[in-house]
Amino acid sequence: MSNRSAVLxxxxxxxxxxxxxxxxxxxxxxxxxxxxxLDSLDIATIAAELDADLxxxxxxxxxxxxxxxxxxxxxxxxEPAT
Amino acid sequence: MIxxxxxxxxxxxxxxxxxxxxxxxxxxxxDCRALVDELVRSHAxxxxxxxxxxxxxxxxxxxxxxxxxALGARVHLVPPTVPDETVDALVxxxxxxxVLGSSVEGTSVDTTSTNGDGRPEVVxxxxxxxxxxxxxxxxWESLAARIHRSATLADARWMLAYPLSAFAGLQVFxxxxxxxxxxxxxxxxxxxxxxxxxxxxxxxxxxxxxxxxLLMLDDVDTESLAQVTLGGEPVDQPLLDRAGQxxxxxxxxxxxxxxxxxACFSVHDGRAGFPVTYLESDDLAVWLTIRDGELHIRSAHGxxxxxxxxxxxxxxxxxxxxxxxxxxxxxVHFLGRRNESINVGGQKVHPRExxxxxxxEPRVRAARVSGANSSVTGQIxxxxxxxxADADEAELRRALLDRCRRQLQPFKVPRILKIVDxxxxxxxxxxxxx
Numbered sequence: 001m002s003n004r005s006a007v008l009x010x011x012x013x014x015x016x017x018x019x020x021x022x023x024x025x026x027x028x029x030x031x032x033x034x035x036x037x038l039d040s041l042d043i044a045t046i047a048a049e050l051d052a053d054l055x056x057x058x059x060x061x062x063x064x065x066x067x068x069x070x071x072x073x074x075x076x077x078x079e080p081a082t
Numbered sequence: 083m084i085x086x087x088x089x090x091x092x093x094x095x096x097x098x099x100x101x102x103x104x105x106x107x108x109x110x111x112x113d114c115r116a117l118v119d120e121l122v123r124s125h126a127x128x129x130x131x132x133x134x135x136x137x138x139x140x141x142x143x144x145x146x147x148x149x150x151x152a153l154g155a156r157v158h159l160v161p162p163t164v165p166d167e168t169v170d171a172l173v174x175x176x177x178x179x180x181v182l183g184s185s186v187e188g189t190s191v192d193t194t195s196t197n198g199d200g201r202p203e204v205v206x207x208x209x210x211x212x213x214x215x216x217x218x219x220x221x222w223e224s225l226a227a228r229i230h231r232s233a234t235l236a237d238a239r240w241m242l243a244y245p246l247s248a249f250a251g252l253q254v255f256x257x258x259x260x261x262x263x264x265x266x267x268x269x270x271x272x273x274x275x276x277x278x279x280x281x282x283x284x285x286x287x288x289x290x291x292x293x294x295x296l297l298m299l300d301d302v303d304t305e306s307l308a309q310v311t312l313g314g315e316p317v318d319q320p321l322l323d324r325a326g327q328x329x330x331x332x333x334x335x336x337x338x339x340x341x342x343x344x345a346c347f348s349v350h351d352g353r354a355g356f357p358v359t360y361l362e363s364d365d366l367a368v369w370l371t372i373r374d375g376e377l378h379i380r381s382a383h384g385x386x387x388x389x390x391x392x393x394x395x396x397x398x399x400x401x402x403x404x405x406x407x408x409x410x411x412x413x414v415h416f417l418g419r420r421n422e423s424i425n426v427g428g429q430k431v432h433p434r435e436x437x438x439x440x441x442x443e444p445r446v447r448a449a450r451v452s453g454a455n456s457s458v459t460g461q462i463x464x465x466x467x468x469x470x471a472d473a474d475e476a477e478l479r480r481a482l483l484d485r486c487r488r489q490l491q492p493f494k495v496p497r498i499l500k501i502v503d504x505x506x507x508x509x510x511x512x513x514x515x516x
Contacts, residue, residue: 017483031273031295039271040295040427044458045497051457059294059457063324067300 026070083222085152100267121149130200134181137247154200159247163491217389227383228345235261243288287311291427312336314428316416355415424453426493445473465496
């Protein structure tokens with residue numbers, strides 16, 4: 001499975017758990033109620049699961065920008081899965 | 083006290099700011115005073131009683147705080163995310179006459195629900211080891227004791243990124259009020275904060291977790307920002323560095339405070355931890371020392387005590403903070419917590435409380451809750467659960483998460499939930515904690 005589909009699958013599940021069904025377009029705002037509705041705990045959950053699955057944690061270092069879902073996914077595509 | 087300040091501040095000055103879509107709404111000190119007077123008249127039956135207040139992050143909560151102060155009530159600030167059944171338990175336990183901003187009913191008025199001598203008091207809640215939070219007793223005077231007052235803060239505009247039920251939220255509110263400044267509401271989540279920033283925010287006070295998320299957003303208007311204050315959880319150096327780069331015109335400081343001991347000290351040099359010169363120093367308003375690797379604090383401005391629980395301070399007023407520290411050269415660094423409590427983005431979780439919810443599910447044989455490291459929120463809650471042999475794992479996971487979501491505040495719900503064959507035990511049969 002590519003990183004992209006792994007990331008989208010985890011995001012989808014976290015959103016399902018919250019009872020949200022937003023449109024997962026690349027331009028959707030990742031944070032906040034006007035976009036996907038992800039909060040800091042959701043981001044932490046997604047980061048922890050993907051760190052376990054892909055051994056990638058883009059939040060562990062450096063200046064991370066992720067206004068949109070597309071940018072969020074891209075954080076994980078920059079590095080190949082190990 | 084706060085209602086008096088509201089009344090004596092220039093009525094034309096702006097006080098509360100919130101945003102509805104693209105429109106900014108401002109209430110002046112005079113507007114607020116008129117609304118508070120009306121509330122005081124319509125809520126005369128609350129005079130001198132014990133009252134709960136759901137601290138939703140809006141102007142209603144702020145106006146009610148003033149009214150309850152004027153009415154000499156003891157106000158119990160209930161976090162907006164606490165489930166109704168917990169609020170019911172608090173009503174019973176603390177004898178609350180009403181819970182404003184909530185569908186929960188108060189008890190009928192009787193002598194036990196009056197507030198003694200009618201001096202206004204404020205009760206905050208901290209996470210307890212069981213489902214019922216610990217009630218921490220303050221007065222507006224004790225909450226305001228460490229508020230910096232300065233003519234230079236008269237035009238400061240504060241962003242309220244904390245709930246008003248949190249010590250830190252009340253500090254932001256009091257900083258604005260006591261200096262005649264203004265507060266921007268509706269900034270409880272980073273996306274809201276990013277929008278609120280364009281209302282001319284000069285002072286941002288938030289947790290490191292909050293700032294991390296805010297820094298992930300591109301369109302944050304930081305033009306007017308002069309001061310960023312971090313607190314609630316340990317600050318790491320990379321975050322301080324990034325904040326310094328992103329907000330070049332702002333001073334970035336971090337503070338140490340707790341519901342129990344109030345605001346203790348702040349650090350302005352841009353480095354994580356704090357200088358060793360703060361230890362056992364008579365120059366600070368609080369006295370700090372390290373005993374057995376744990377930070378201890380004595381403060382003249384701490385809480386009055388817990389309601390209905392023993393005071394954790396010794397005869398000399400020394401309070402064990404539970405924070406383990408280490409001295410390296412000229413710096414004191416935070417290592418973690420002495421007890422098992424988990425710090426999720428500045429909010430404390432006691433494993434026992436979450437374990438009790440998990441163990442209430444009949445198919446669970448054993449459960450252990452611990453903190454897992456998170457690059458986003460510092461820690462997140464992890465649960466390892468041993469299931470009955472015939473349990474369907476996927477279905478059990480769903481049922482457990484459902485149960486937790488119903489009974490616990492969102493930050494306490496396990497974010498990692500593993501069904502395991504067995505939990506490690508010590509020789510004495512206790513569960514191992516890491």
